[in-house]
Amino acid sequence: MLDAIKRFFQQFWSQFKPPRWFSWQTLIFLSLFSWGMSLLNSVLSDTEFVQDFLATMGWIFLTLGVGWALADVKFEFLGLTIYPGPWITGALTCTFLFEGVRDEFPALSFVSWPLISAAIAAVPKFLKRGPEFKVPDAKGRQELVILFLVSIILSCWFSFHFLLQDWLGDYPSILADRFDRSAFVINTARRRVSDSRGVLILNLAETAVIEQLEGRSLAETELWLFNVESRVADIETQILQRISSLEENVLWSLEGLVSGDAPRYRLDLRAVWQGPSSYLEGYFLQKSCFITQQPVQNRPAASPPTVSQVACEPISDLLPLDSITASQGS
Amino acid sequence: MFSVMPLRAIAFQCLFLLLAIAIEAAVLREALKLPYRKSVEYAASINLLSTAVGWLIFFSLEPLVPLNLKFQLINCIFFDQWSSSIAAWVILAGFATFFISFLVKLSGLDLLRLLLQDKAEKEPEQETQVEKSRRYQNTVRARKNAREGPSRANAVLIANALSYTAILLVLFIRIIVPADTRL
Numbered sequence: 223m224l225d226a227i228k229r230f231f232q233q234f235w236s237q238f239k240p241p242r243w244f245s246w247q248t249l250i251f252l253s254l255f256s257w258g259m260s261l262l263n264s265v266l267s268d269t270e271f272v273q274d275f276l277a278t279m280g281w282i283f284l285t286l287g288v289g290w291a292l293a294d295v296k297f298e299f300l301g302l303t304i305y306p307g308p309w310i311t312g313a314l315t316c317t318f319l320f321e322g323v324r325d326e327f328p329a330l331s332f333v334s335w336p337l338i339s340a341a342i343a344a345v346p347k348f349l350k351r352g353p354e355f356k357v358p359d360a361k362g363r364q365e366l367v368i369l370f371l372v373s374i375i376l377s378c379w380f381s382f383h384f385l386l387q388d389w390l391g392d393y394p395s396i397l398a399d400r401f402d403r404s405a406f407v408i409n410t411a412r413r414r415v416s417d418s419r420g421v422l423i424l425n426l427a428e429t430a431v432i433e434q435l436e437g438r439s440l441a442e443t444e445l446w447l448f449n450v451e452s453r454v455a456d457i458e459t460q461i462l463q464r465i466s467s468l469e470e471n472v473l474w475s476l477e478g479l480v481s482g483d484a485p486r487y488r489l490d491l492r493a494v495w496q497g498p499s500s501y502l503e504g505y506f507l508q509k510s511c512f513i514t515q516q517p518v519q520n521r522p523a524a525s526p527p528t529v530s531q532v533a534c535e536p537i538s539d540l541l542p543l544d545s546i547t548a549s550q551g552s
Numbered sequence: 553m554f555s556v557m558p559l560r561a562i563a564f565q566c567l568f569l570l571l572a573i574a575i576e577a578a579v580l581r582e583a584l585k586l587p588y589r590k591s592v593e594y595a596a597s598i599n600l601l602s603t604a605v606g607w608l609i610f611f612s613l614e615p616l617v618p619l620n621l622k623f624q625l626i627n628c629i630f631f632d633q634w635s636s637s638i639a640a641w642v643i644l645a646g647f648a649t650f651f652i653s654f655l656v657k658l659s660g661l662d663l664l665r666l667l668l669q670d671k672a673e674k675e676p677e678q679e680t681q682v683e684k685s686r687r688y689q690n691t692v693r694a695r696k697n698a699r700e701g702p703s704r705a706n707a708v709l710i711a712n713a714l715s716y717t718a719i720l721l722v723l724f725i726r727i728i729v730p731a732d733t734r735l
Binding site: 374 | 554555556557558559560561562564565593596597600601603604607608611614623624626627629630631632633664667668669726
């Protein structure tokens with residue numbers, strides 16, 4: 223048994239033994255060793271400083287080792303020679319550097335990735351045998367200029383991506399719209415109406431309307447429907463205070479339209495979006511509620527003969543806002 | 553977080569960069585009598601520089617735009633909706649972009665020449681210029697100008713104008729192609 227383990231380790235060692243002490247395999251081993259010690263430390267004691275220090279050392283060794291290992295790896299693509307090494311090393315460096323602030327500034331590691339990678343790729347051009355510092359020749363300087371400009375543009379693309387994410391964070395209802403016409407963005411996810419916060423607003427409005435009308439007498443209901451504008455405006459204020467306060471809240475408004483005749487009324491609740499959208503005038507989501515009168519079973523003497531009952535339909539798809547004026551005009 | 557990505561913008565930017573570099577390299581090669589490789593390197597450098605400067609200007613102006621204009625911007629970027637109120641701004645921005653990019657490219661070309669100058673090449677040139685008498689220097693310069701054709705600024709202006717024309721043509725084609733057959 224012991225012999226077998228010994229043989230296994232001998233084989234393992236002969237397979238992975240660094241060819242020289244000063245080589246990238248040594249660095250990878252050092253990083254594994256550091257992580258192992260860090261793990262051991264976390265099991266045996268909980269000195270956080272030592273543990274973090276060892277993990278950091280492991281990460282640095284890994285980055286250096288990977289950078290060294292990939293120094294000569296290259297492949298051809300469309301007549302260009304691409305060295306993936308600096309990009310991977312840069313990615314490791316950025317992950318390591320910005321690990322602590324990833325939740326606060328998720329963009330930072332992405333935006334700095336091309337710049338750090340370009341800096342890593344530039345280092346060998348400034349070194350000559352020795353190693354000593356040298357100024358690269360004219361050809362090398364031209365390559366460096368293009369390399370840095372390309373990496374600046376790449377990090378601008380990442381910044382642009384995160385700027386769009388910021389906008390979507392402030393105005394999440396944009397996601398419910400279609401991006402087919404856009405010259406800038408694509409949406410890889412399927413479009414869902416439920417991404418629009420109009421859905422949330424309408425569901426809350428439905429609850430409020432049911433709360434206010436269900437079980438009321440016909441007279442009370444008709445009074446409510448007569449004052450529908452101010453009642454719906456009250457509900458709107460309440461809802462906008464209740465839902466999480468985002469920049470887009472000012473762009474939403476709630477409207478109520480009453481149609482039908484006694485005893486059966488129809489109340490159309492509309493969440494109107496006046497922000498950016500693929501519809502020229504904006505769009506609205508609609509929820510139709512039917513208010514009917516139900517006779518009261520074994521009613522007490524004082525109560526009315528019938529009470530209101532509210533039943534609402536599911537929410538519609540996005541409807542362009544200009545049709546509202548068209549339907550009102552006709 | 554990664555469902556909405558500006559991939560179309562990146563694709564268009566790559567297309568426009570390739571177009572501009574190809575056209576401007578040809579113009580610079582003709583006007584400045586450069587070898588093929590150098591003209592492409594120069595054109596690539598100045599176009600990448602002007603693109604990078606453009607992005608930096610965009611990112612520095614973006615937090616300053618008023619809310620109304622920001623909605624218009626979001627409309628343009630996500631939905632390609634260009635209202636008439638923003639059209640004037642777009643035309644103004646187009647002119648500004650043209651002249652700023654011209655200045656950036658011109659100074660970029662000067663910087664690049666300065667940066668790529670080898671000390672070994674520079675010194676003998678200076679020596680010979682010191683040796684030459686002033687009387688001859690003017691005629692030498694005039695001959696040199698005649699040999700180089702239009703000046704560098706002129707070359708960059710023509711290159712910029714041609715590449716912008718090509719980009720506008722592509723944008724125009726994009727407008728007349730029906731939306732459902734686009735990229």
